[in-house]
Amino acid sequence: MEFSLLNDEPVSAPGDDLLGAGRAARELARLLHDSRAATPLTLAVDAGWGMGKSSLMRLVDAELRTREGVHTVWYNAWTSTGADALEGLIKSVLMRFDRRVLRRALHRVSEQRALIGVFRAALALVAGPLGIAALVDRLWRDLSVDARSRNAMRDALRELTAEWAASAPYDTRRLLVVFVDDLDRCSEETVLAVCEAVKVYLDVPGLAFVIGCDRSALGPSGLLRDLSPAGSAFMEKIFQTSYRVPVPAVADVRAYVDECAGRSGIQDLLGDHLVELIAHRSARNPRRIKRLINGFGLECALNPVWESFSAEAVIRVLLLQQLYPDFYRVLLARDGADVHAAREFLRYRAARRVLSRPFAQPAEGAWPVAVDCLLAYDLVAPEPDRPEDRSMLLARLEEYLPTGFPELALDQNFVRLIEELMALPEVDDLVGQLQQGAPLLAAARPDGAPEPGPSVPSGSARPPYAGMQVLWIDDHPERNTQFVELLEAQGARVWVATDRDRAEHVLGVTRIDLLISDVQRGLDREAGLTDLRGWRESERYQGPAVFFTSRTTPNREARARALGAQVATSGALLFRYAEEAYEQAEP
Numbered sequence: 001m002e003f004s005l006l007n008d009e010p011v012s013a014p015g016d017d018l019l020g021a022g023r024a025a026r027e028l029a030r031l032l033h034d035s036r037a038a039t040p041l042t043l044a045v046d047a048g049w050g051m052g053k054s055s056l057m058r059l060v061d062a063e064l065r066t067r068e069g070v071h072t073v074w075y076n077a078w079t080s081t082g083a084d085a086l087e088g089l090i091k092s093v094l095m096r097f098d099r100r101v102l103r104r105a106l107h108r109v110s111e112q113r114a115l116i117g118v119f120r121a122a123l124a125l126v127a128g129p130l131g132i133a134a135l136v137d138r139l140w141r142d143l144s145v146d147a148r149s150r151n152a153m154r155d156a157l158r159e160l161t162a163e164w165a166a167s168a169p170y171d172t173r174r175l176l177v178v179f180v181d182d183l184d185r186c187s188e189e190t191v192l193a194v195c196e197a198v199k200v201y202l203d204v205p206g207l208a209f210v211i212g213c214d215r216s217a218l219g220p221s222g223l224l225r226d227l228s229p230a231g232s233a234f235m236e237k238i239f240q241t242s243y244r245v246p247v248p249a250v251a252d253v254r255a256y257v258d259e260c261a262g263r264s265g266i267q268d269l270l271g272d273h274l275v276e277l278i279a280h281r282s283a284r285n286p287r288r289i290k291r292l293i294n295g296f297g298l299e300c301a302l303n304p305v306w307e308s309f310s311a312e313a314v315i316r317v318l319l320l321q322q323l324y325p326d327f328y329r330v331l332l333a334r335d336g337a338d339v340h341a342a343r344e345f346l347r348y349r350a351a352r353r354v355l356s357r358p359f360a361q362p363a364e365g366a367w368p369v370a371v372d373c374l375l376a377y378d379l380v381a382p383e384p385d386r387p388e389d390r391s392m393l394l395a396r397l398e399e400y401l402p403t404g405f406p407e408l409a410l411d412q413n414f415v416r417l418i419e420e421l422m423a424l425p426e427v428d429d430l431v432g433q434l435q436q437g438a439p440l441l442a443a444a445r446p447d448g449a450p451e452p453g454p455s456v457p458s459g460s461a462r463p464p465y466a467g468m469q470v471l472w473i474d475d476h477p478e479r480n481t482q483f484v485e486l487l488e489a490q491g492a493r494v495w496v497a498t499d500r501d502r503a504e505h506v507l508g509v510t511r512i513d514l515l516i517s518d519v520q521r522g523l524d525r526e527a528g529l530t531d532l533r534g535w536r537e538s539e540r541y542q543g544p545a546v547f548f549t550s551r552t553t554p555n556r557e558a559r560a561r562a563l564g565a566q567v568a569t570s571g572a573l574l575f576r577y578a579e580e581a582y583e584q585a586e587p
Contacts, residue, residue, distance in 0.1 A: 002265055003264055003265045003266065003296075003297035003298075003300060003301050004263070004264055004265055004297065005264070005294050005297060005298075006260055006263060006264055006290045006293060006294055008287060008290060010052075010054035010055040010057075010058050011052075011055035011058060011059060012055075012058040012059075012062065013059075013062060014059065014062065017055075017059060018252070018255065018256045018259050019052065019055075019248045019252050019253070019256055019286060020248065020249065020252050021052060021055060021056045021059055021245075022059060024056060024243070024245075025056055025059030025060045025062075025063055026063055028043070028045075028056075028060045028063075028210075028243065029060050029063035029064050029067070031043075032060070032064065032070075032175070032177055032208055032210070033064065033067050033070055033175070035208070036069075036070075036173055036175040036206075036208075037173070039175065039204075039205050039206055039207055039208050040202070040203045040204055040205060040206075040207050040208065040209075041208050041209070041240050041241075042198060042208070042209040042210075042211060042238055042239050042240050043208070043209070043210050043211070043239070043240070043241055043242070043243065044211050044212075044213060044215060044239045044241070044242040044243070045057055045210060045211070045212045045213075045242075045243055045245060046213065046214065046215045046242045046243065046244045046245065047212075047214060047244065047245035048214050048216075048285075049214065049285075049287070050285045050286060050287025050288055051245055051247070051285055051286070051287075052245055052248075052286055053181070053212040053213070053245060054181055054182075054212060055286075056245055057179050057181060057210055057212050060179075060210065061074065061177075061179055064177055069173070069174045069175060070174075070175045070177060071096055071174065071175070071176050071177070072176070072177045072178075072179065073092050073093060073095070073096045073176065073177075073178050073179070074092075074179045074181070075088065075089050075092045075178060075179065075180050075181070076180075076181050076182055077089075077180055077181065077182055077183045077185075077186050077190060077191075077194050078181075078182035078185045078186055080186075080190060080193075080194075081187065081189075081190055084190075084193075085186070085190045085193040085194045085197070086193040086194070086196055086197045086201075089178075089180070089194055089197040089198070089202070090157075090197055090201055090202065092178070093157075093176070093178060093202060093207070095133065096176055097160060097161075097164050098164065098167070154200065154201050157201055157202065157204060158204045161176075161204045161205065161206045161207060162204070162205060162206060164176075164206065165205065165206030173206065174206065175206060175208060176206060176207050176208070177208045177209075177210060178202075178207060178208070178209050178210070179209075179210045179211075179212070180194060180198075180209060180210070180211045180212065181212045182212065182213075183211055183212065183213040183218070184213040184214040184217040184218055191218065195238050198211075198238060199237065199238055211238075211239070215239075215242060247283075247284050248284050248286070250279065250284070253279040253284045253289075254275055254276065254279055256279075256286060256289060257270070257275045257278050257279055257289055257293075258270075258275060260289060260290060260293050261275075261293060264293050264294070264296075264297050265297065266293060266296050266297060266300075266315070268311070269296075269311045269312075269314075269315040270315065273416065273420075274315065274316075274319065276413075277319065277323070277413045277416075277417060278292055278293075278319070278323070280413055281323040281324075281413065282323075292322045292323070295318070295321070295322050296315065296318050296322070299314075299318050299321070300314060300318070305430075305433050305434060308433075309426055309429075309430050310424070310426065312420075312424060313421070313424050313426055313427060313430050316417060316420055316421040316424075317421065317430060317431075317434070319417060320417065320421070324408070324414060326404055327341065327345075327402075327404060327408065327414075329550050329569070330402045330550055330551055331431060331434075332434055332435050332550065333435075333549070333550030333551045334435055335518070335519065335520050335549055335550055335551045337376075337551070338376060340428070340431045340432075340435070341402065342418055342421060342422055342427070342431065343422065343428075344401070344402075345405060345408065345409075345418055346418060346419070346422060347369070347372070347373045347376070348373060348397070348401055348405055348409070349409050349415065350366065350369045350370065350373065351369060351370040351373035351374065351394075351397065352394060352409055353366060354366050354367060354369075354370040354390070355370060355382075355390040355391065355393055355394035355397070356390075356391070356394055357390075358387040358388060358389075358390040358391055359387050373397065374393060374397060377397060377400040379393060379396055379397060379400075380393075398554065399553060399554045399555040399558075400553055400555050401553055402551055402552065402553060403552055403553060403554060403557075463489075463490045463491030464490045464491060464579070464582070465487060465490045465491045465492035465578065465582050466490075466491035466492075467491065467493075467585075468487075468491065468492040468493070468513050468514065468578075468581075468582050468585055469492070469493050469495070469510060469511055469512050469513045469514075470487055470492050470493065470494045470495065470512070470513065470514045470515075470516060470578075471494075471495045471497065471503060471506050471507065471512045471514070471515045471516070472484060472494055472495065472496050472497070472516045472517075473497045473498070473499075473500075473502075473503045473515070473516070473517040473518065473528065473531070474496075474498065474517070474518040474521075474548075475498050475499065475518065475521040475522060476518075477496050477498060480548070483548075483571065483574065484496065486575075487578065492578075495510070495512075499521070500527075500531050503531065504535075504540065507535065507540050507541055508540075512541060512543060513543060513544070513581055513582065513584075513585040514543065514544050514545070514546070514577075514578060514581040514582075514585075515532070515541060515543065515544070515545040515546070516545075516546050516547075516548050516574070517531070517532065517545065517546070517547055517548070518547070518548065518549060519547050519549050519551075519556060520549075528547055529547075529556070529559050529560070529563070532545055532563050532565060533563055536563055536564070543581070543584075544565075544566075544577070544580070544581035544584060545563065545564070545565035545566070546565060546566045546567070546568050546574060546577045546578075546581075547560055547565055547566070547567045547568070548568050548574055549567065549568075549569065550569060551569075552567050552569050
């Protein structure tokens with residue numbers, strides 16, 4: 001089967017609208033067209049990341065271009081930084097005006113005594129071969145010198161826009177609609193510069209602004225949380241009205257998933273249930289849906305592990321990877337349980353059905369399953385005639401399970417996905433292959449782990465961990481090779497031990513600034529915790545410690561805290577704790 005990637009470009013034509021945004025686009029275009037007499041005005045198209053702001057604005061743009069007397073210009077705020085945004089937006093507007101209107105406006109302004117020299121130079125450009133772009137550049141350069149010039153520019157823009165709007169070859173006034181996209185992705189400085197351009201310099205009749213942003217990201221608790229009261233009041237005046245893009249209807253999202261799957265080539269792998277699962281777990285977010293489907297295609301095309309297994313097994317495992325990444329990480333772990341995480345979850349869920357209903361009669365065969373689950377974690381099985389003990393035992397059981405299991409047990413989409421996966425005869429072989437092909441935290445480099453720092457030439461600044469002594473204990477050191485190399489590349493000296501005896505030898509001969517340990521070794525699920533407790537009690541080691549594991553449970557977290565240690569389930573956390581330890585280390 002051949003796959004292709006989906007692009008992330010916004011919809012730009014009505015024929016590409018798969019989520020029903022066309023009706024809203026037509027209404028917004030009509031509203032802007034009919035409100036030309038009420039300009040200046042600013043409309044916010046409000047939505048979260050990936051929810052279709054840009055697509056809706058492109059459709060509005062396409063609708064407006066079909067209407068007589070309406071002109072549009074598009075400005076992506078994300079392409080500018082800081083004060084450049086002010087210049088970029090004003091220039092974008094000026095470029096849309098007619099050359100003859102610009103020439104007449106410059107003649108008028110040149111008559112102002114203080115600016116005669118400035119505009120004579122500009123007028124030479126008007127008549128010259130350099131065209132409007134060169135004129136606009138020179139005009140901006142001459143008018144943005146100081147506050148007095150900027151005031152003149154504001155007045156000039158007002159007159160220029162008024163003349164342009166009134167110079168239509170028909171009865172109605174012309175309208176220029178300026179689309180500003182991705183404002184919520186910009187820095188605070190850029191946001192304020194764009195808003196200054198809109199409200200101070202371009203707040204003139206004949207202009208309407210449509211600004212795509214997530215209003216919550218620009219609010220007091222978001223990007224602009226440090227604004228003064230005066231600044232907040234200024235921001236409140238920017239938008240006359242807002243349109244909040246609604247979450248697409250369920251039926252539209254299902255059709256969208258089907259269409260994306262067809263375009264990418266995975267449509268034969270998705271049944272109705274899996275389509276619904278993608279729609280639900282993506283929060284009906286079009287961008288997330290595309291990213292999920294692209295992830296499927298890339299994995300199936302590039303990862304040789306999938307070649308030996310059925311499409312049904314592959315797509316379900318990939319759904320776990322994409323939709324439930326924390327569970328997928330635990331699934332790939334070989335740490336702390338006698339079965340892999342998918343079987344462990346179903347065993348827990350079966351026990352939960354019995355233990356969460358203390359006074360209900362268990363279904364036939366359910367009681368032995370619950371007992372076996374408890375015994376797998378060395379917990380005493382409840383007496384059948386003491387139902388009040390069951391809730392207590394369920395709470396104890398969940399202390400030894402991966403942290404997310406209780407919440408996942410309430411997610412029917414997840415439960416069904418796991419049940420379908422585990423019904424396939426090849427699942428254990430597939431999970432085993434994935435576990436063998438992945439290091440401790442899956443993939444070649446764990447999410448968030450820092451890349452190796454640049455090489456540090458002799459005589460330059462010290463590496464981040466220069467002189468730091470690290471003891472790393474793990475009975476499978478090959479899983480950690482990349483992390484050890486990262487630490488050493490940044491100046492640390494890493495001692496590797498595979499068991500307690502070797503670790504105690506290192507502790508006896510050198511000062512250690514950070515101890516990194518696994519939790520389970522061999523059949524001993526608590527080896528790392530037991531060793532550290534012994535070294536704390538004997539005062540053999542009192543420094544910072546991190547347990548590096550894919551599997552974290554409430555019990556492990558509580559015991560680690562009691563020993564003054566951290567638990568890291570990702571490369572990002574591991575290196576953050578390493579940095580903290582380095583700062584505490586003796587010089």
